[in-house]
Amino acid sequence: MSASGALLHVDHVTVSFHIGSFIAGGRLMAVNDVSFSLDADRPEIFAIAGESGSGKTTLARVLLHDLDPTQGKVLFEGRDLATIKSRRDAMEFMRKVQPVFQNPFETFSPLRRVEDYLFETAIQFGRAKNRRDAAPIVDEALRLVGLSLDEVRQRYPHELSGGQIQRVSVARALIPKPHLILADEPVSMVDASLRMAIVNLFKKLRDEQKVSVIYITHDLATAYYISDRIAIMLRGYVVESGPVEKVLDNPLHPYTQLLQESVPRPTASEREQWAKHIELGTMEVKEYGRIGCKYAGRCPHVMDVCKQTDPPDVEVEGRTVKCYLYLDDAR
Template structure:
């Protein structure tokens, strides 16, 4: 086990799905050459944002080892996920990487008491040998999310509010003392007046429990509020990544610019700019099959080269941007310095 270095290292992960019948059909690249890493000794919140169909959830399935990548590999604490074969090794991995799902009312069976899930998790991961011994473990996990065992004991999911049950679902993930939590749209089903308590909770986990969080969302406003770094995904590619302040305050990629502009500001005075007309794609699949930049069809700055080949990753300030707009500048400066 590596003490320093990378907690999670995603190297050129590509996932392809075959759509259609046995004969023919098309190849859909859901995740395309994605690389990023999380440091072991510096917990952080990394947001993966993008519209539906951008590959966010497919990528999270790869990170949970629910799906084998077609190409590339994922290293967790220096270990290749595809090398995990034995059940015991997989259990060790699951203890350290835990998911939190979108809809807490679907996470828990309505016919089962929620505390049963917490005790099961504690016993299954060997945090306690039996139910009685697990009381402390479960209570500790619940305290981390601002609840206590007395509040949830013997309760069914419908007896808890959306905010409470989502906190229980985070507590369940915390029982095995994970190092990484993968939260896929954890607040989109929670009521507006309770949403911020979940979001604040992730920040607290990072600061007090040293847990890294991969926060998957399409809500840029909460992403800006909690995360340290952000990756913007479009049709399988990470088109822009970097510190969240840089990416969302000064977006470089035309898609990020459009995305940021489209977030409705909660203030009536911004109405005019938001009402500026935008073009929308008609059908779903067309952008996936396109050669070159997937945004070319909607991009206001589109050039001939964008439709011919995949744009390269270019460093612009603190951000990494996948766009030809910046690569020309990069080439010029590279020629100037004799690179």
């Protein structure tokens, strides 16, 4: 896939933060040499999964042009995000890339009616001149998520259920007719009986509205359910990426294997497997500073080389794995 034909092209992006005091500090690589591409012609749901502190939200901030990468670049529809300087360009970018966040009760101010946000978005992004023109646009977006303007009119956030308000925030993101939606943990605050409604909504948007979705989550089960491809992150690195069935049905990286195995299965028949004892790192924070593979401290297959230099990205069995174990298979 060439960079110019891609909807989104993430090219060796690294983000480092300075931590500690001005004199005696260090650098923390929150995102480390991450690359991937989304195709413009074929909408897909791309999952970025990882535990807390794996760098997935930092990566999301880069993709939303909220944070500039320390190294590398991000191209959206062929344009480098670093060249977006003017307000007009920024608005144009925001029109095409829309976010959905984790906690809808934080997204919406409790003192404002939720419809105000929807009307404002419609007017801001030039889809309507005034509220009267905006009403059908807002209603259309709400209908896509299974609500209607009449249901939402005059309501404050606390008057809607968690599932409803999260659907409103997806509807808000749809108003500017974006090409890409970036959803950061959109269902982790939503109750089980309502969660699948939101998850299915993203599938519907991909299939019917041709919108690509970047789905950031720690929940591998929903990631498996909705996404086409997945990237597993660990301490800033993408350790394994590829089609979701390949990566999660048969993980190759030892970390993906541990992660996949640790997801509790909702059946009472696999208890033995899950109860197998695991070692927990006591000082997880230290893994960031580790030289070489970040997983070397916990990996059952660790070799000397893992502790010396970063493992290469190896193409094996239709996915990319950042691990020395598969170096021979690739040749």
